[in-house]
Amino acid sequence: MKKLNIVLLAVILISLSACNGLPIEGDFGPTHFNLIDQDNQSQIFPDLIKGKIGVVGYIFTNCPDICPLTTNNMRLIQEELKKENINDDVEFVSISFDPEVDSPEVLKNFAEIRDLDLNNWAFLTGEKSIIDSLIKEAGVIAVVGDSSVTKEGETIYYFIHTDRISLIDEEGNIRKNYLGSRINIKDVVADIKKLL
Amino acid sequence: MKTKFKFLIPLFAVLILLGCAKQNDEVKQPEESTAHMSGMMVHNAWIRQAAEGTTTALFGMIMNHTEVNDTLIGVSSDLAQLTEFHETYQKEDDMMGMRHIEAQPIDANSSLILKPGSYHVMLIRLNQDLNVGNTKEITFHFKHAGDIKVEAIVKEMNEMGSMDHSQH
Ligand SMILES: [Cu+2]
Numbered sequence: 215m216k217k218l219n220i221v222l223l224a225v226i227l228i229s230l231s232a233c234n235g236l237p238i239e240g241d242f243g244p245t246h247f248n249l250i251d252q253d254n255q256s257q258i259f260p261d262l263i264k265g266k267i268g269v270v271g272y273i274f275t276n277c278p279d280i281c282p283l284t285t286n287n288m289r290l291i292q293e294e295l296k297k298e299n300i301n302d303d304v305e306f307v308s309i310s311f312d313p314e315v316d317s318p319e320v321l322k323n324f325a326e327i328r329d330l331d332l333n334n335w336a337f338l339t340g341e342k343s344i345i346d347s348l349i350k351e352a353g354v355i356a357v358v359g360d361s362s363v364t365k366e367g368e369t370i371y372y373f374i375h376t377d378r379i380s381l382i383d384e385e386g387n388i389r390k391n392y393l394g395s396r397i398n399i400k401d402v403v404a405d406i407k408k409l410l
Numbered sequence: 411m412k413t414k415f416k417f418l419i420p421l422f423a424v425l426i427l428l429g430c431a432k433q434n435d436e437v438k439q440p441e442e443s444t445a446h447m448s449g450m451m452v453h454n455a456w457i458r459q460a461a462e463g464t465t466t467a468l469f470g471m472i473m474n475h476t477e478v479n480d481t482l483i484g485v486s487s488d489l490a491q492l493t494e495f496h497e498t499y500q501k502e503d504d505m506m507g508m509r510h511i512e513a514q515p516i517d518a519n520s521s522l523i524l525k526p527g528s529y530h531v532m533l534i535r536l537n538q539d540l541n542v543g544n545t546k547e548i549t550f551h552f553k554h555a556g557d558i559k560v561e562a563i564v565k566e567m568n569e570m571g572s573m574d575h576s577q578h
Contacts, residue, residue: 278467278533279498280506282458283526286566320464327461327539328566359507364491364535370465374507393504395527
């Protein structure tokens with residue numbers, strides 16, 4: 215019985231640490247990814263986050279449903295951080311996994327129509343091979359599923375993709391992954407505070 | 411005394427594990443009073459704001475207040491190059507995809523909720539900016555009820571689920 219109690223106490227302690235702590239779940243490997251932001255400026259990921267906490271979302275702009283929810287959740291996190299005066303310690307990054315469609319201009323329009331505050335938020339696109347290796351490191355899967363053909367004969371592809379926002383620490387480690395479209399804003403803000 | 415509370419340890423462990431478990435985020439839909447309605451209708455239609463050239467979605471509730479089982483066979487609008495009825499679906503734990511639905515049954519005296527993360531009308535390649543507050547018309551085509559014109563308001567919701575309450 216005593217042994218059993220010790221085992222159970224261990225379970226409790228492990229459970230508690232898993233609840234409160236944010237263990238390192240991964241990183242982006244040794245690679246520095248050369249990308250372009252919505253203003254056509256080159257950016258190196260994850261270096262642009264270094265020294266700050268990163269909130270990183272993965273999107274494609276032809277996505278009418280999940281990706282706007284993810285983007286909106288990032289906006290809500292940013293608003294909450296402003297209220298708490300810690301917004302300057304955090305960098306937001308939205309990475310397109312559909313770079314053939316999502317040019318810097320498309321990403322800029324996507325951000326502008328939503329009136330997003332881009333002071334600490336970058337929308338990144340780039341060469342497909344670079345994007346592909348980046349999302350692979352992030353554990354994000356994006357595969358073409360259904361498509362629609364417009365009157366002008368253009369085929370629009372819809373991705374089946376991981377619904378994700380990642381929390382990145384100051385060293386570029388992935389500390390937590392959330393379901394991007396179904397996130398609890400307060401939980402993320404609490405996790406960000408733990409890393410500050 | 412000591413043995414009496416031993417059973418609390420496993421209980422505590424279970425409670426903690428439950429606390430760590432993923433939250434179930436199913437959104438409960440409010441029930442609408444339907445006493446004053448009749449026929450086929452699309453209620454609380456709204457479109458998520460989006461820029462010209464991009465793709466967005468329309469949400470709302472299709473209500474069949476008739477005694478006839480009906481089918482939604484299409485949607486049309488002049489807002490976009492293509493207008494289609496779609497469903498967002500979950501694949502495995504954290505993968506999301508989307509598919510075109512050609513015919514969606516709407517049974518007699520039943521309703522279908524169009525909401526983020528679920529059924530929606532896709533507006534593909536918008537020919538104009540859709541800004542918050544704009545009102546736009548789109549047409550639903552039913553097998554029996556025929557064409558139903560719907561006015562939809564453009565908005566951006568604050569949180570998933572909250573838009574259901576903001577419209578009453
Ligand atoms: Cu769709």
